[in-house]
Amino acid sequence: MELRHLRYFQAVAREEHFGRAAQAIRIAQPALTRQVRDLEEELGVQLFERLPRGVRLSPAGRAFLEDTDAILEKLQRSVARAKSYATGHVGSVQIGFSELASRHPDIPSKLLRFRLDEPMVELNLLPMSSLNQIDGLRNGTVDVAIVYDIHLPDENHGQLETCELGNSEIVLAIHEDHPLAQRPIRMQDLAEERFIFPARKPQPRYFDRLMQACMDNGFSPNIVQETATDSILLSLVAVGLGIGFTQQTRQVPRQGVLLREVEDLELSFRLHLAWRRSDPSPAVLRFINAMR
Structure with missing residues (x-):
């Protein structure tokens, strides 16, 4: 059984007619009739009652249609969810920040704006010292760090990407x-x-x-x-x-x-956003672009 068999069955059930269903899904009627017959043979049940003009669902067909609708609907949601993850509209971002950085005039408002614009992306704010943020970037427990430039060790510049967010007097x-x-x-x-x-x-x-x-x-x-x-x-x-x-x-x-x-x-100190050069997820990249 393949997904196309379910879609063909769903189309015939909706139209109650092989000819109209074939036109709706743009397939030759003989091919559609053969595919539905193959499905019935595989299931070992008759899904449709054949009428002089058209068809109607059998009791087994009505039960199978309920499950078919649920399967195809869930598949559609899964496809949309996968696309959302791929584009960064769904996911999570682990954000390290120090208390000083959180009091910067622009940071809280940018975080709020991202939450409003991307409600399906979970932001986990992790209060920690600047040194712990850098360690978190190294070991993968932090996706992005909001730190001052003085806390970015030179030896990590090959591993990290950074962008400046502003100055603090x-x-x-x-x-x-x-x-x-x-x-x-x-x-x-x-x-x-x-x-x-x-x-x-x-x-x-x-x-x-x-x-x-x-x-x-x-x-x-x-x-x-x-x-x-x-x-x-x-x-x-x-x-x-x-x-x-x-x-x-x-x-x-x-x-x-x-x-x-x-x-x-x-x-004064320059406030930076830092992240790993090697493996930012789409959601992390979307967050980075929003904070720039």
Whole structure:
């Protein structure tokens, strides 16, 4: 039994006439009659009752038609599903991102737009450090990573493709009651301040760039607390534990916290999308193109 036998049977059942069915599916009537007879012989049942003018389904034929309709409908859905996977409209994307990257002004809106445009593509957001994202790209647990340029190791550039998503300016998070909150701030004003710094282990290059910016301005920061995430840093600034560098954002970071520009701090990072050069799926490629 082949799929064409099912389609021929379905056409005759719909038209209740071999001649009209042959015209509808563009096949010679004798060939259609022979194919349906072959199907009946293979099944060992009579599917149609032959009438003086036309045919009608037998009880066995009515039962077989129900299953035939279901089989052909499921096949049609499977073909459409395969085409959707091939074009990237169906699938899943494992996305690694750091908290700092997620606070970038454009990233959340781009993620939302992709979800609305491609509802059949599952986006799995995996919060992790930048170094863990790179490891995830290496071992295949992450499809794309949203990381800053400083976290992209040179030795992986042969394995990874990247594109730039935008810049992030570094500003100072400071309590609204701090003496510096209402006047221009320069780096030399921070020499005696208590700093909350990001922990070095999960993002060493980011830590080192912040540290170097302070050293270039003649002081080593008095670090009273290191934090694993930017949200913890902002929470500690909010209770007055100290000040800290963070990414500029349009959002209000925390109640009682101000984000202030430091006039002579020229420090920014380029945000990149990274993915494996070798095996991006159609859904991953569609996501990459949407994020560019």
